[in-house]
Amino acid sequence: MRYLITFSYDGTNFNGYQKQLNKRTIQEEIEKVLTKINNYKVLITASGRTDSKVHAINQKAHFDFDKKIQLEKLKNAMNSLLPDDIYIKRIQKVKKDFHARFDVVAKEYEYKINMGKYNPLERNYVYQYNDKLNINLIKEAIKYLEGTHNFKTFTKTTNEQKNYIRTIIKTEVKLKNNILTISFKGTGFLRYMVRNMIGTLICVGEGKIKPVEIKEMLKKQDRKCAPFTARPEGLYLKNVYYK
Amino acid sequence: MRYLITFSYDGTNFNGYQKQLNKRTIQEEIEKVLTKINNYKVLITASGRTDSKVHAINQKAHFDFDKKIQLEKLKNAMNSLLPDDIYIKRIQKVKKDFHARFDVVAKEYEYKINMGKYNPLERNYVYQYNDKLNINLIKEAIKYLEGTHNFKTFTKTTNEQKNYIRTIIKTEVKLKNNILTISFKGTGFLRYMVRNMIGTLICVGEGKIKPVEIKEMLKKQDRKCAPFTARPEGLYLKNVYYK
Numbered sequence: 001m002r003y004l005i006t007f008s009y010d011g012t013n014f015n016g017y018q019k020q021l022n023k024r025t026i027q028e029e030i031e032k033v034l035t036k037i038n039n040y041k042v043l044i045t046a047s048g049r050t051d052s053k054v055h056a057i058n059q060k061a062h063f064d065f066d067k068k069i070q071l072e073k074l075k076n077a078m079n080s081l082l083p084d085d086i087y088i089k090r091i092q093k094v095k096k097d098f099h100a101r102f103d104v105v106a107k108e109y110e111y112k113i114n115m116g117k118y119n120p121l122e123r124n125y126v127y128q129y130n131d132k133l134n135i136n137l138i139k140e141a142i143k144y145l146e147g148t149h150n151f152k153t154f155t156k157t158t159n160e161q162k163n164y165i166r167t168i169i170k171t172e173v174k175l176k177n178n179i180l181t182i183s184f185k186g187t188g189f190l191r192y193m194v195r196n197m198i199g200t201l202i203c204v205g206e207g208k209i210k211p212v213e214i215k216e217m218l219k220k221q222d223r224k225c226a227p228f229t230a231r232p233e234g235l236y237l238k239n240v241y242y243k
Numbered sequence: 244m245r246y247l248i249t250f251s252y253d254g255t256n257f258n259g260y261q262k263q264l265n266k267r268t269i270q271e272e273i274e275k276v277l278t279k280i281n282n283y284k285v286l287i288t289a290s291g292r293t294d295s296k297v298h299a300i301n302q303k304a305h306f307d308f309d310k311k312i313q314l315e316k317l318k319n320a321m322n323s324l325l326p327d328d329i330y331i332k333r334i335q336k337v338k339k340d341f342h343a344r345f346d347v348v349a350k351e352y353e354y355k356i357n358m359g360k361y362n363p364l365e366r367n368y369v370y371q372y373n374d375k376l377n378i379n380l381i382k383e384a385i386k387y388l389e390g391t392h393n394f395k396t397f398t399k400t401t402n403e404q405k406n407y408i409r410t411i412i413k414t415e416v417k418l419k420n421n422i423l424t425i426s427f428k429g430t431g432f433l434r435y436m437v438r439n440m441i442g443t444l445i446c447v448g449e450g451k452i453k454p455v456e457i458k459e460m461l462k463k464q465d466r467k468c469a470p471f472t473a474r475p476e477g478l479y480l481k482n483v484y485y486k
Contacts, residue, residue, distance in 0.1 A: 008362070055364060057364075087361050120253045121251065
């Protein structure tokens with residue numbers, strides 16, 4: 001049987017989602033627990049990885065499981081064995097050929113920036129920019145990122161891949177109590193793409209880059225164009241969509 | 244010169260406010276930094292201690308300082324030397340006889356309870372009760388705590404002191420997105436008093452204790468009456484008031 005889990009995690013104390021030797025990762029913690037319940041090695045496949053310190057509200061992963069067990073019981077067993085910074089929100093049965101990564105039709109990310117005073121209680125959950133940004137400029141600039149583009153400018157410098165074309169379906173810029181929340185919904189995102197777009201939008205909000213320059217930056221397809229990669233702790237994988 | 248600082252902290256990784264041998268405390272971190280800036284031992288006196296894992300939005304403390312330094316410079320120096328889970332929000336000069344503990348006229352505490360699903364991202368900041376509570380019963384019960392009473396029932400069992408009389412000036416019960424926030428403003432609070440009152444109010448919300456029983460519990464002045472001490476991570480010292 002193939003199952004799909006929806007889970008949330010606090011990325012603060014993890015070296016990212018993906019398994020690595022001798023490092024604490026979300027994938028490993030979940031696989032350890034499933035293997036324990038199943039009595040036989042279980043591997044999980046997520047919608048994609050998240051970097052060290054990045055959080056997830058609704059990450060998704062599939063796995064195959066031999067043991068017969070009720071969904072609710074399996075969920076409770078997992079949550080009682082998992083560390084307190086990961087939580088399984090839902091388990092569903094899916095078709096044998098469902099794939100948590102290849103079947104993704106859209107993903108949603110959210111990034112939080114504190115424009116008010118430094119807040120030690122949110123230091124791991126909101127980027128402590130602690131200064132004002134021009135929100136109207138950011139709102140103007142983000143529109144240039146919407147649509148289908150080659151996003152090579154906004155990927156990780158060392159990352160080579162075949163296809164840099166992605167579609168950003170929807171963006172949003174919201175302000176509440178000095179916390180600026182910028183969200184992107186897209187068909188897919190390249191490595192560091194959200195954090196590089198956020199870094200650029202912060203420069204726009206500072207007046208260092210004009211909104212219209214985003215258009216040029218996209219055209220150049222040059223990874224040296226993006227000014228900086230925004231810190232990971234403000235980033236949340238909010239949703240993953242399937243057909 | 245005597246100074247008053249207003250500061251916030253994330254209590255998660257501290258063994259409480261008060262200095263203890265070989266333990267990480269807020270008092271010690273601040274004294275270490277002030278001593279370093281002053282080049283001579285500086286001791287601070289707070290409005291009161293907070294327990295391990297309890298947070299503060301506006302804690303206050305006074306200290307005497309020899310070195311001549313501008314307030315803004317001193318604040319910046321402190322924040323640059325302090326660990327990222329403590330933040331100095333304000334420094335003011337006060338009279339030589341001002342006392343951060345003895346001059347308190349009121350304090351305000353807030354306690355947060357998640358009645359929705361477990362949220363790993365807020366596990367250190369909101370008590371994960373993860374079930375419904377009857378808010379109307381809690382609102383009815385909390386009224387019996389308002390006013391001047393002997394609060395011996397709600398103190399720490401091992402704590403002996405002369406005077407258990409305190410006045411609760413104002414209480415509030417608010418619900419937003421499944422987070423129940425209960426706040427108390429009072430002339431002073433005994434050790435564990437807020438967490439014991441919260442433990443009792445949770446039992447009221449579960450229907451295990453009737454609101455009117457609070458009246459009896461106060462009268463009994465018996466520390467065995469309070470059902471349990473609510474967990475520390477939901478508690479915030481929100482404000483300290485002086486004349």
